[in-house]
Amino acid sequence: MAESTTRSMASRLKKPALRRPVMRLPFEDDIPIKDLEDGAARYDRLRHHCGVVSPPASPATTDSPVEEEVVRPLIRSRLRVPTSYRDPRGTESRLQIRRRKEALPTSFINGDTFTPPRGHNPTAKNESQWKKSKSPETSPSTLTDFSDDDVDLACQSPSRIAFTTRQQSLAPSPMPPDTPDRQYDPRRSRLRLMPTKIPVAPPSETSTPARVIARRPLFPPPSPTRSTEQLLEARVHYLTEALVAANQHHKKTQEHLAWALQEFANSPVVDACPAEQPTPGVDRRALLALADQVDSLQDDHAALKAAFRAGVSELLDDLARLGADLVHRARHSHGHLDARVQQLQAQHASLLKERRALHNTIQELRGNIRVFCRLRPVAGKVAVVVNSEQMVTVRPDDRSNQEAVFSVDKVFDQKHSQLDDVFHEVAPLVTSALDGYNVCILAYGQTGSGKTHTMLGDLRSADTSGLCVRVFHQLFDAAASDDYETHIEVSCVEIYNEKLVDLLVPGQPSLEIHVDKKAGVSVPQRKWVRCTPAVVGLTSIVAVESVQSCVQTMDKALRHRAVGANDLNDKSSRSHWCASKANERLSLGVASRRYGYGGGTARCRRPKMHLVDLAGSERLGSSNSHGDRRLEAQHINKSLSALRHVLLQLKNKEAFVSYRNSKLTMLLQDAIGGNAKTLLLVCVNPLAANALETKCSLVFGERANAVELGRAHRHHREEPLDVELVEQRVKGEAVSRSAEALGAQTLEADELVLQPLVLTNHVRRVECELTALRRKRRLRHEKRLGLGAEAAVERLDLLEVVHVGLDFDLLGGEKLIR
Numbered sequence: 001m002a003e004s005t006t007r008s009m010a011s012r013l014k015k016p017a018l019r020r021p022v023m024r025l026p027f028e029d030d031i032p033i034k035d036l037e038d039g040a041a042r043y044d045r046l047r048h049h050c051g052v053v054s055p056p057a058s059p060a061t062t063d064s065p066v067e068e069e070v071v072r073p074l075i076r077s078r079l080r081v082p083t084s085y086r087d088p089r090g091t092e093s094r095l096q097i098r099r100r101k102e103a104l105p106t107s108f109i110n111g112d113t114f115t116p117p118r119g120h121n122p123t124a125k126n127e128s129q130w131k132k133s134k135s136p137e138t139s140p141s142t143l144t145d146f147s148d149d150d151v152d153l154a155c156q157s158p159s160r161i162a163f164t165t166r167q168q169s170l171a172p173s174p175m176p177p178d179t180p181d182r183q184y185d186p187r188r189s190r191l192r193l194m195p196t197k198i199p200v201a202p203p204s205e206t207s208t209p210a211r212v213i214a215r216r217p218l219f220p221p222p223s224p225t226r227s228t229e230q231l232l233e234a235r236v237h238y239l240t241e242a243l244v245a246a247n248q249h250h251k252k253t254q255e256h257l258a259w260a261l262q263e264f265a266n267s268p269v270v271d272a273c274p275a276e277q278p279t280p281g282v283d284r285r286a287l288l289a290l291a292d293q294v295d296s297l298q299d300d301h302a303a304l305k306a307a308f309r310a311g312v313s314e315l316l317d318d319l320a321r322l323g324a325d326l327v328h329r330a331r332h333s334h335g336h337l338d339a340r341v342q343q344l345q346a347q348h349a350s351l352l353k354e355r356r357a358l359h360n361t362i363q364e365l366r367g368n369i370r371v372f373c374r375l376r377p378v379a380g381k382v383a384v385v386v387n388s389e390q391m392v393t394v395r396p397d398d399r400s401n402q403e404a405v406f407s408v409d410k411v412f413d414q415k416h417s418q419l420d421d422v423f424h425e426v427a428p429l430v431t432s433a434l435d436g437y438n439v440c441i442l443a444y445g446q447t448g449s450g451k452t453h454t455m456l457g458d459l460r461s462a463d464t465s466g467l468c469v470r471v472f473h474q475l476f477d478a479a480a481s482d483d484y485e486t487h488i489e490v491s492c493v494e495i496y497n498e499k500l501v502d503l504l505v506p507g508q509p510s511l512e513i514h515v516d517k518k519a520g521v522s523v524p525q526r527k528w529v530r531c532t533p534a535v536v537g538l539t540s541i542v543a544v545e546s547v548q549s550c551v552q553t554m555d556k557a558l559r560h561r562a563v564g565a566n567d568l569n570d571k572s573s574r575s576h577w578c579a580s581k582a583n584e585r586l587s588l589g590v591a592s593r594r595y596g597y598g599g600g601t602a603r604c605r606r607p608k609m610h611l612v613d614l615a616g617s618e619r620l621g622s623s624n625s626h627g628d629r630r631l632e633a634q635h636i637n638k639s640l641s642a643l644r645h646v647l648l649q650l651k652n653k654e655a656f657v658s659y660r661n662s663k664l665t666m667l668l669q670d671a672i673g674g675n676a677k678t679l680l681l682v683c684v685n686p687l688a689a690n691a692l693e694t695k696c697s698l699v700f701g702e703r704a705n706a707v708e709l710g711r712a713h714r715h716h717r718e719e720p721l722d723v724e725l726v727e728q729r730v731k732g733e734a735v736s737r738s739a740e741a742l743g744a745q746t747l748e749a750d751e752l753v754l755q756p757l758v759l760t761n762h763v764r765r766v767e768c769e770l771t772a773l774r775r776k777r778r779l780r781h782e783k784r785l786g787l788g789a790e791a792a793v794e795r796l797d798l799l800e801v802v803h804v805g806l807d808f809d810l811l812g813g814e815k816l817i818r
């Protein structure tokens with residue numbers, strides 16, 4: 001429209017019409033806002049010069065930070081808008097042109113509909129020109145082809161673009177009065193963004209009051225079948241179209257403005273005419289029409305910008321909403337998954353527990369030696385990989401080029417702590433010891449692999465103390481909380497160069513191990529060593545009453561243990577160390593704790609527990625031992641190989657097992673081959689350099705695991721209850737308890753009063769025990785004497801008979817009788 005108007009004006013002014021530049025899609029090289037503002041300011045000045053009152057500045061035209069900071073970066077970087085948008089349906093696009101009578105060329109009839117030709121020339125002035133100017137180079141039916149000046153763009157769909165004039169969408173408005181001081185009327189804009197098919201949202205009250213910009217919905221209505229991604233894609237697609245259209249229109253507006261200004265500036269009439277009084281030769285009406293066109297174009301441009309901004313902000317809102325929705329849904333499903341995972345984990349844990357319980361039961365029934373593997377922390381290249389809780393792989397190294405997988409009952413790697421993890425697994429064995437089973441815990445492994453650390457650790461540290469101290473803790477805790485009287489005794493021996501040494505009485509000659517298949521050998525005053533085998537000559541059995549006294553005893557024993565340095569360990573144990581604990585557990589029953597107990601039997605349990613820290617096997621080459629160390633190493637290796645051999649024989653269920661080959665196997669006979677629950681802790685130094693030794697240790701572990709010992713039995717027996725003794729004990733306990741209670745309340749004086757009581761009670765107890773013993777001895781004596789008397793009478797009778805016979809013979813019976 002503007003073009004036709006200006007063309008007629010130009011022909012009237014006898015000036016050659018400027019050739020409008022071929023329009024390219026202005027995405028990449030969009031006209032800067034500043035240029036627009038400059039152009040608008042120049043135009044305002046000109047209008048003022050011509051006596052036209054400037055319209056009020058539209059707030060929509062001011063550049064907002066949204067466009068600068070959000071929209072452009074979003075469009076350029078994220079949406080990747082093409083620099084020339086191609087209509088997907090190509091030549092199917094239809095342009096609906098409604099011409100405004102006074103603005104469009106006559107060849108365009110209002111309401112005409114035609115298909116845009118391929119590569120039409122945007123500078124064509126009418127349809128025929130347009131059709132003729134098809135150029136094969138131009139991309140067919142891209143939006144860059146639109147050269148219509150006086151129409152607004154509305155994208156109905158990706159493939160349909162409708163151009164409509166204001167007359168069609170609104171009631172036709174009369175042309176504004178041709179007065180120089182007419183005010184700005186936004187309704188005078190001739191362009192309108194108008195959807196033809198998609199329903200338009202009713203204009204809100206806050207929208208432009210007079211010139212209602214019918215915003216087409218930028219996004220298609222959400223289809224329930226579409227996925228979120230498709231919906232977003234479609235929205236982005238629509239927004240891209242709107243942006244293309246907006247930019248195109250913007251560009252056109254700018255071109256028109258520039259063209260009009262140039263026309264106007266080049267006009268000799270304008271140049272000649274003073275500001276206040278236009279030259280009579282100027283067609284003032286035409287100028288005003290031109291101004292009106294520019295004005296309306298600017299309005300439309302502002303409206304388009306506003307619509308575009310609104311669309312973008314709507315899209316951003318939608319994106320935010322969709323994002324929040326997606327996050328919410330993801331969280332929801334994640335929560336569901338979490339709950340399910342937790343449920344499955346709990347299920348898995350309970351199944352594992354069940355499986356382990358069953359496994360333990362099977363092992364208990366079969367009497368297997370249980371085997372744990374512990375890896376010590378090291379720095380350097382390692383050859384051992386923990387596959388699972390029960391499986392380790394030893395990778396090949398230079399010396400052994402075969403990978404080997406070993407399965408054990410439990411693997412502890414560097415992460416597992418001494419306190420919780422390792423002892424947690426050992427604790428059930430301590431309970432078994434309290435229940436009356438013999439228990440044996442052995443630490444086996446190459447030198448420097450952490451055996452001593454695991455079994456003894458730092459005795460006086462709460463965090464790094466080894467299994468022995470924890471075993472004592474559990475024993476005393478359990479003893480304090482049940483109805484048994486528990487007496488714990490400890491002995492510590494070492495086997496050094498095949499000699500059994502009592503560590504609690506150093507300097508004694510080496511001890512002997514005596515094996516008695518029936519009842520063992522009784523060592524005087526020590527009942528608990530009656531189990532086979534017994535250590536003959538063992539005098540230092542220390543009764544311990546608390547964990548502290550246990551620690552002190554072990555500390556004393558360890559001070560006498562043979563320790564030396566080799567290349568692999570500064571404090572290498574040069575002997576096998578064995579601490580044996582015997583518990584005498586006497587059950588008096590709850591009733592016996594009351595006064596007036598009548599009688600019955602006491603259940604006595606006398607289980608033994610061996611805690612063994614074996615000396616480390618070592619290759620003489622790698623440990624670099626000489627002299628005494630070398631001799632020690634040879635003895636150690638010999639005894640360990642005897643142990644391996646015994647295990648092999650046990651595994652193969654051979655009739656004869658050679659326990660007597662070494663002191664170690666003799667001492668451990670009732671642990672590995674007898675009636676005991678045995679745990680073997682295979683300690684491993686996982687460094688790649690030790691791969692071969694590690695393999696040997698794990699082979700030993702697997703072999704031990706395969707040994708079936710048979711079901712362990714409890715060591716308990718019923719004994720007739722010495723009523724007097726029990727009564728005295730109970731009374732003594734009651735007095736002690738009351739003394740304790742009173743002592744807690746009263747002062748030292750009370751203690752002084754109670755002390756004799758306690759002492760008297762103790763004396764009575766001892767007296768009772770003595771009386772009982774005396775009575776027993778008297779009974780035995782009487783019995784023996786009784787037997788002797790009978791025999792003597794019999795003998796006397798016999799002697800008398802013999803005597804009579806002799807007399808008869810000597811004197812000549814017949815004579816005598818005669």
Ligand SMILES: Nc1ncnc2c1ncn2[C@@H]1O[C@H](COP(=O)(O)OP(=O)(O)OP(=O)(O)O)[C@@H](O)[C@H]1O
Nearest residue numbers: 376377447448449450451452453569572573615616
């Ligand atoms: N699990 C562990 N955590 C921390 N340090 C450990 C661990 N295991 C072993 N060590 C350290 O490794 C070194 C050697 O350990 P240890 O003396 O227990 O080995 P060993 O197998 O008893 O050797 P040997 O048979 O020669 O007596 C010690 O300094 C010990 O503190």
